[in-house]
Structure formats: C-alpha cells, structure tokens
Amino acid sequence: MNATSERVTSQIGLALAVTFTLCFVTGLISHFIQHPPSWFGWPSRPVWLYRVTQGTHVISGIASIPLLLAKLWSVYPKLFERPVIRSLPHALERLSILVLSAAVFFELTTGLFNVAQNYPWTFYFPQLHYALAWVAIGSILVHIAVKLPIVRRSVTLAPEPSRRAFLRTTWLAAGVAVVATAGATVPVLRPVSGLSWRSGKGPQGLPVNRTAAAAGVLDMAKDPDWRLSVVTPKGTKTYSLDELRALPRTSAELPIACVEGWSQSARWSGVSLPELLRHAGSAPGTPVRVFSLEKAGPYGISDLPAEHTADDLTLLALELNGEVLDADHGFPCRIIAPNRPGVLQTKWVTRLETR
Template sequence: MNHFRAAAHSPAVTSRIGAALGVTFLLCFLTGLLSHLIQHPPGWFTWPSRPVQLYRITQGVHVISGIASIPLLLAKLWTVYPKLFERPAVRSIPHALERLSILVLSGAAFFEVTTGLLNVAQNYPWDFYFPSLHYAVAWIAIGSVVVHVAVKLPIIRGPKEPEKPEKPSPGLSRRGFLRSTWLVTGVAVVATAGATVPWLRHVSGLSWRTDKGTQGVPVNRTAAAAGVLEIPPGWRLEIATTAGTRSFSLTDLVALPQTTAELPIACVEGWSQSAVWTGVAFPDLLRAAGAEPGSDVRVLSLERNGLYATSELPGTHTADPLTLLALQLNGEVLAPDHGYPCRVIAPNRPGVLQTKWVRRLEVR
C-alpha cells in the first residue's frame, strides 16, 4: 500500500495524467462553447448547414471528452492530494495563487462533470437553468486552468531531474497506476460513446436512448409534456412574409414537392440517431409562400411555454434543400411525440432547435 501511494504521487505520474486531462478538458470546453454559440448565436457567429454530421460529431466529442475527464480528474487529484496538506499552507504569492487555482479548478471541474453527467442521463435534481450555469462555470474552470499552468510554467520549463528507477516492491507501480487510469478512462468512453458512434452501440451500456424511441428515434420531450394534447381543428400552417400571410393545410403541404433525406438528429445530451425524413424542402416552401430561400425564419410551435417553443432558422439553412418541414419519419406520418403535423429537421443543428408541432413561420 505504501509503495502504491509513492508510485501514484510521483511527479511523472501527475504530469502525464495532467497532460491527458488538459486535452480532454480543452476538447470539452471548445466543443461546449461551440454548442452554446449555435444555440444562442451572437450577431457575428454563423453555423453552416453542411456537412450534415458536423454537430453530431462535435457534440459527441463534447460528451465523450467530458466522460473521459471524470476518471482522469480523480486520478490527478489522487496523485497530488498529499501536497494539499503540506505546511506551511502558504509559502509565497505564487504558491498561494497555485493553491487557489487548484481549489477553484477542482470545484469547477467537479461541478461541470457532475452536472454534465446528470444532463446526459436527463436527470435534473436542481432548480437552476442548466445550460447557462454550466456555460458560466466552464469559463471559471478554464480560467483556473490557465492560472494554474501559468504558475507552474517555470517548473514545467525548468531542468528536469532524472527519475529514479523504481525498486521492485509489492503493490502497483507507476506504470501500473498509469495503465489502470488509461484502462478505466477507456472503459468509461466505450460505455458512453455508443450514444453517438453507431458501431459501439452494442457494447455501450449508456447508449440506451438510441433506436428505442417512437418510430425508431428517441424522444426527449413528448407531446404530453409539451401540452400539445391535440391538434386544433382546421389546423393550418401560417407563413408570414413582407407581402402578407399565407396558410397551408396539411393537404396543401403534402401536395407540394416532397423531399426525402437521411439526416441525423443530434441532442445536446450527446445522443444522435440517423433517420429518413420526408417533407417540403424549405426553399420550395418559401417560394410557395412568396418569399426567397435564404431568408431568416422564426419558427413558432403549438407548444406555448417551453424554452424552445420558438427557434431561429438562419438563411444558411433555409437556402439548403436538405432543410425540411418534415411530414414523415422513416416512411410513416409523424407521431405526435415527433411533432405531428409537421416539424423542422435541418442538417447540422441541435435537436432542441428542430422545432416540433410547427404552427407558424415568420420570414424576415
């Protein structure tokens, strides 16, 4: 046991695990930042409609790298925790900054990985709005990483003392500890990656949502949860343009040219699923309403009170013939949980922005 502790607390072990944790944290931060910008775009930000798999990949990397960070973070803390109890507690200003950065980094990192893991499981035992706080704490975490690296930089860049060879002893060696860390991290990744990576689905214990929803596609928010219990009699889709408002019945929409495409629906929780969607391409729909493809469109749902009851569909997507007002899923009329009578399905967009139960389009 004493040999195990000595091996685990080796500076070489700490450095290697810290480097791996830095990579996973950076990947998680950058892909999370990208997802936030897509969902809440500032004026300077644009997001393309192609390739259609791009958001599926970036959000999958976000969740997988976050999962990989959990065992790496625990291993990293195990390697350094004896130093946290050294005396004197503070020896200099740089030492105080280092300790403060470790405290902030540890707290922010545990908050991020814990809430992120619960988000993947769609379990929210809190009252705050998860995306906003998760995003804010991510900046705190990455800022504390920068401070920590800056304080440690003289040591990192300084001359390296040769490592003493390990003496044969009972217990886990440095290499054994590192190999165990890589193994646990790999198992954690494989156990979750199947939600995004199709060929891992049969070995991933946490890919349970994929292929198991209505019409072969998972459902995050049901029609009952959204309060869309029935479609109003005489439902018609309204399309408001600068020239006026036109309305289309479901029969009218079916009579328009139909486009069929295989597109993934990718959720912020990390799961994704490809499906075959059929409906009216937005360029055709806008022309039928007297508007130009490439116009920005505000989408309004029959759902009135949900956080995503409205969405903004930018011109890059409304000009793309693969952006559909979908009427069918996998060859069947949309089920209520998938947005009957019609929903948006646009390539390279988060699932929360693929608005269901569409009632009105406002062309800008």
C-alpha cells in the same frame, strides 16, 4: 512529492488538459449555435458536423471524469502539507487550485447529469454551465503556466513500477468510460456500449426528449382545424395538412443530434423549406422564425438562419421512416434542418415568419 510522483501527476494533468479543452471548444460551438453572436455563422453542410462536435463534447467530458479523479488522488498528500500557507504566492497558488478543482468538478458532474436528463437543482443549467466553463478553462491555463517548470522537468523521468500501474489503470478507466458511452454518438459502438443512452428507443425507432403530452400540445396537434401560417412581406398564407402533403415532396437521410450527446439518423420526408418559401411568396435564403404549438419553455421559438433556409435539405417534415410523424416526434409537422442541434429542430410547428 518525489520526482516520479510529479511525472505521474504531470502526465495525467496533460491528458486532462487535452480532454477538457476539447470539451470546452466543442461546448462553445454548441452554445454559439444556440445563442449566436452577430459574428458567428454555422453551415448547413456537412449534415453530420454537429453530430461529431457534440458527440466529441460529451465523450471528452466523460473521459475527463476518471482523469480528474486520478489527478486528485495523485496530489491529495499535498493537501495535508504543513504549514498550510508558506507565503503569499503559495496562498494564491492554493487558491487557484481550489477554484480549478471546484469549477472542473462542477462542470463534469452537472454535465453528466445533463446527459442523463436528470436535474436535481433549481438553477438554469445551460447559463451557469457556460459561465463556469470559462472559469474552469481559465484556471486550467493559469495552473499550467504555474506548473510548467515542473511539467518540463518531470516528462523526462520514468515512473516507478507501482506508479506505471497507476497510470495504466487511469488510461484503462478513461478508455472504458469512453467506450461505454460513445455508442450514443458512434453507431458502430452500440453493441458494446452498455451506457449508450436512448439509442434506437422511442416511437418510430427514434428517441424523444420531450413528448407531446409533456409539452401540453397533444390536443392542439391532433385538431383537424390545425393550420400552418407562413408570414412573408407579401402577406400571410395558410396551409392545411392536406395542402402541405400536396406540395412537392423531398426526402433525406439526416441525423438528429441532441445536446445530451445522443444522435441517430432517420429518413425524413416533407416539404423542402426553400420550396415552401417560394410557394408562399418569399425567397430561399431569408432568415425564418419558427413557432411551435408549445408555448412554455425556452424552445417554443427558434430561428433558422439564411444558410439553412436556402438548403433544400432543410425540411418541414411530415413523415419519419416512411410513416406519418408520431405526435411525440412533432405531428403535424416539424423542422428538420441539417447540422443543427435537436433542441432547435422545432416540433409541432404552427407558424413560420420570414425576417
């Protein structure tokens, strides 16, 4: 590989390191919110923060795809060099590149399928995606350390005209990929974002990932005998839908932001969770476990930390955009808490337990 080729490869590699690191850090944040270690805390304000971090996660991941393809294209002649292995350090270097390429390719490919909610595999995506993210970022750091002398030498060189054209095409491809998909998170880009999945679609003008029929809760949700149970150290208090509607009402404009990267703001109305806790004999700022009518699946139960149960914008929502909740949006009631992933905004709520 000549010097100008090294410069092209180094520039693309540095750009890929930036986008993938952004993707890794924001993905780590999302994982910790959903599976919080004891030391981790996530605030309820600003209400849009998760929308930004998870949007950045998906956008930076998509930008990484053309960068990865360009990086592989720029170095593919080295794959056919002979001899295949010249020494033990050379063998270790080639092995590390194989691990890096495989891990990054897996992360970006499966992440793209997840964005499209298409799962042509049998493994549990979040767990394996999280584990291999560490392998990918570790192998990137090792690769940078090994190649740092080449990077330092090549950044001062000017590439040949043909390679400048290749770089421009790479930056353009990455930019087009970002603009084509960013509308799912950035509303102002939706008119020009042809792949901004789910924006504005769904009942009541808001997308849904899982319908009431798919969750198997449609009959239970529409049962007139439905009651919400609120369990506190002082006992259990039950509420009919009419009794919930009779409590003081709170309305708020809040985004719902999903792990797949789409987000959309809506007007939610219902009972403030601090108000409901006080009415049931408990205190705001107490962790609450939320139970859904949906028994199967990993998100039938969620935990609301103290920061959110103390926030007046955390709602047991009864209405969406001025209308009674559609069954697919969680009728008879659902949780809408500021700055939380959509998978934790539990629908079809049937029970709240203070912890």
